[in-house]
Amino acid sequence: MFDWRDYQNGIVAFDAGYVRPVLAAIHMIVEAGRVAIVDTGSNDSLPNALSALERLGLDAAAVDYVFLTHIHLDHAGGAGRMMAVFPNAKLVVHPRGARHMAEPSRLVAGVTAVYGAEYVQRVYGEIVPIPAERIIEAHDGLVVSLVGRELLCLDTPGHARHHICIVDRKTKGIFTGDMFGLSYRELDVDGRQFIFPTTTPTQFDPAEMRMSIQRLLSFDPEAMYLTHYAQIDAPQQKAADLLRHLDVLVELALAEKNAGAERHQKIKATIRDYLFQQIRAHGCRLSDDVLLEVWETDLELNAQGLGVWLDA
Numbered sequence: 001m002f003d004w005r006d007y008q009n010g011i012v013a014f015d016a017g018y019v020r021p022v023l024a025a026i027h028m029i030v031e032a033g034r035v036a037i038v039d040t041g042s043n044d045s046l047p048n049a050l051s052a053l054e055r056l057g058l059d060a061a062a063v064d065y066v067f068l069t070h071i072h073l074d075h076a077g078g079a080g081r082m083m084a085v086f087p088n089a090k091l092v093v094h095p096r097g098a099r100h101m102a103e104p105s106r107l108v109a110g111v112t113a114v115y116g117a118e119y120v121q122r123v124y125g126e127i128v129p130i131p132a133e134r135i136i137e138a139h140d141g142l143v144v145s146l147v148g149r150e151l152l153c154l155d156t157p158g159h160a161r162h163h164i165c166i167v168d169r170k171t172k173g174i175f176t177g178d179m180f181g182l183s184y185r186e187l188d189v190d191g192r193q194f195i196f197p198t199t200t201p202t203q204f205d206p207a208e209m210r211m212s213i214q215r216l217l218s219f220d221p222e223a224m225y226l227t228h229y230a231q232i233d234a235p236q237q238k239a240a241d242l243l244r245h246l247d248v249l250v251e252l253a254l255a256e257k258n259a260g261a262e263r264h265q266k267i268k269a270t271i272r273d274y275l276f277q278q279i280r281a282h283g284c285r286l287s288d289d290v291l292l293e294v295w296e297t298d299l300e301l302n303a304q305g306l307g308v309w310l311d312a
Helices: 043-055 079-085 095-102 105-115 117-123 206-217 235-255 260-282 288-311
Strands: 004-006 011-015 025-031 034-038 063-067 090-093 135-137 143-146 149-155 164-168 173-177 223-226 230-232
Touching: 011 043, 011 230, 025 043, 025 149, 025 223, 034 143, 043 079, 063 079, 063 143, 063 149, 090 095, 095 105, 095 135, 105 117, 206 235, 223 235, 235 260, 235 288, 260 288
Parallel strands: 034 063, 063 090, 090 135, 173 223
Antiparallel strands: 004 011, 011 025, 025 034, 143 149, 149 164, 164 173, 223 230
16 A cells, blocks of 8 residues: 555645655645645556545545646656546646646656656656646635635745745645755654755756745745655744854855856766755665765756756
8 A cells, every 4th residue: 555644624735656665745635525635646557546536435426626836747747648538637736837737748858858858758658638628727816615715825936936835725735845944754863854945957046945934934834745755743943944054055056156067966976965965964874885876866956957057
């Protein structure tokens, strides 16, 4: 059975089945037998989504909305396939992302440029287009009602210019996609959670990320729900940690700005050293090899994103 977390407040998280266990979560908001899904993983996530609905005593017809926090394919790659199976669902996505979900060729080309065609085909498969008439553009301040449960969409750039976060006004929880960083459950120590920024290419902007995080805090959230991975407690303290790490990553990147051909590898190495030092300070005793298994892709992408930002 895939990872399953029922928070007893109408919010459920389960494993998307993306790349490795407990890497990407799909969230379901359930109200009076109706469902909103937040982020979709890849095409491989659909069986888990259908199993999750069945576990709740529901079926595909119960899904009214599929929200995408942004259109990076670990969050949106499975949207087209899901929408084809969920007959009543509307897709809710940032206006900058809407056209790419209706016509995904440019999106796929951009991802292929980063990862390579073989990887994209193996991990994501065919990205299925979604009819434009089934797409709702989530402008800043849009409120979507799930049987009266208000879900507020916020424009939150910094990780990507097509990123939204969704405030669940019933629980004071916020679905943050990648805006509130990464927190992998393998690093939990005695219930304490470790958090770290994601500075993925190509639209990372540290000033905008800081403002978006501070905006989320202005809603006095009781919990954050991260795609990577699931519920995070004590948002105010986690935000302080996140912003502290963000400042350090920017400093490390700036120190290597003129390092020439070796810049990327130098940035990646300094990020890795800092990350591992912080993980050890957190009390985690996993081996370096295990930590690399968990973090290798994020280290690579964080270094790439910082490099793109330096050159902007």
